[in-house]
Amino acid sequence: xxxxxxxxxxxxxxxxxxxxxxxxxxxxxxxxxxxxxxxxxxxxxxxxxxxxxxxxxxxxxxxxxxxxxxxxxxxxxxxxxxxxxxxxxxxxxxxxxxxxxxxxxxxxxxxxxxxxxxxxxxxxxxxxxxxxxxxxxxxxxxxxxxxxxxxxxxxxxxxxxxxxxxxxxxxxxxxxxxxxxxxxxxxxxxxxxxxxxxxxxxxxxxxxxxxxxxxxxxxxxxxxxxxxxxxxxxxxxxxxxxxxxxxxxxx
Numbered sequence: 001x002x003x004x005x006x007x008x009x010x011x012x013x014x015x016x017x018x019x020x021x022x023x024x025x026x027x028x029x030x031x032x033x034x035x036x037x038x039x040x041x042x043x044x045x046x047x048x049x050x051x052x053x054x055x056x057x058x059x060x061x062x063x064x065x066x067x068x069x070x071x072x073x074x075x076x077x078x079x080x081x082x083x084x085x086x087x088x089x090x091x092x093x094x095x096x097x098x099x100x101x102x103x104x105x106x107x108x109x110x111x112x113x114x115x116x117x118x119x120x121x122x123x124x125x126x127x128x129x130x131x132x133x134x135x136x137x138x139x140x141x142x143x144x145x146x147x148x149x150x151x152x153x154x155x156x157x158x159x160x161x162x163x164x165x166x167x168x169x170x171x172x173x174x175x176x177x178x179x180x181x182x183x184x185x186x187x188x189x190x191x192x193x194x195x196x197x198x199x200x201x202x203x204x205x206x207x208x209x210x211x212x213x214x215x216x217x218x219x220x221x222x223x224x225x226x227x228x229x230x231x232x233x234x235x236x237x238x239x240x241x242x243x244x245x246x247x248x249x250x251x
Contacts (some may be wrong), residue, residue, distance in 0.1 A: 017058035020049055023060060028068050028079055039069065039077040108153065109170055110139040118156050122234055125193060125219050130229065132159040137175060140206055152206045153235040160230070161230065178224050178230050185230065189223040196239075203236045214239060 024045075033039045040048065045056045060077060063069045071077050115133035123130055134156040140149035151216050155175050155196055164182040172178050198212045209215070215236045222231040 015058075016051060017055045017062070017129075020045075020059040021049060021062040024048075024063060025066070025068060033079045039079055041076060067091040091218060093178070097211045106141050106143045106150065106173075107171070108139040108141040108173070110137040110155070110168075110175065112137055112168075117157070118232060122154075122156070122219070122232065124220055126191075126229075126232060128221075128229060130156070130232070134159055134232075135161070135165045148208050148238075149206060151237045152203050153233055155234075156232040158228075175233075179230065185224045187222050188225040189227065191221045191223075195218045195219075197236075199236065207236070207238050209238060 027033065041051055042056050042060075045051070045059075046053055049056075060069065060071065064071055068080055069077050070080055102112070113136040116136055118126075118130045118134055135157040135158075137153075137157070139153050139155075141142050141151040141153055143150050157175060157179070161179060161183065164179050168178050169177070176187055196214050196215050197217045199207070199209050199215045201211050203209070203215060204211045204213060207215070215238055218235045219235065220233045220235075221229055222233075223229055
């Protein structure tokens, strides 16, 4: 996976059922199957998309796990009402490609803060001891047509990447994508930890919550091919605006 100079992303080809799930997810969220328009049958989906029944069933299984649809034997497939979904942003995140898709489906404008050490609580959660004055960024991520932010994100970029940081452009979907673009250093491994925490005053104010309300913290560490940590991100999501889902492929 690389990011070109014009900001486009070259990604490895994904499984066909995941591509189909993406298309159907977008259709569901657009409301294409609301009202009197029923969700297509497996046979219709196979014909319309030129795929096998296995591909269709795997795609539908993905959307079922995400809570977007409900399947009943003899009754077909039904789209879950928004109330059942909680009005949240449903996004699968299980590899770097899907992190990029999530980023391009939303927008964020990062504010560059002064260099500082990685906070003790974040360092402890990473299980490592990052040293030095890291470049720090802060931004609220938003989804189209949603009034309130879906996340507040803090990111720490390694002190050695001064030149790359000086070239960062506002509006890019990810910082690690710009690091790849400007340094040639690619993401080889990402660790991810998820936990429920209490919103700090700053998080609560940005997200329109009460202080100490529960939020979902997603902490990611990005490593290059030499297994050197070069970026840490901490994203705080209100529980009613984001659903984390993943797929597991059995070898």
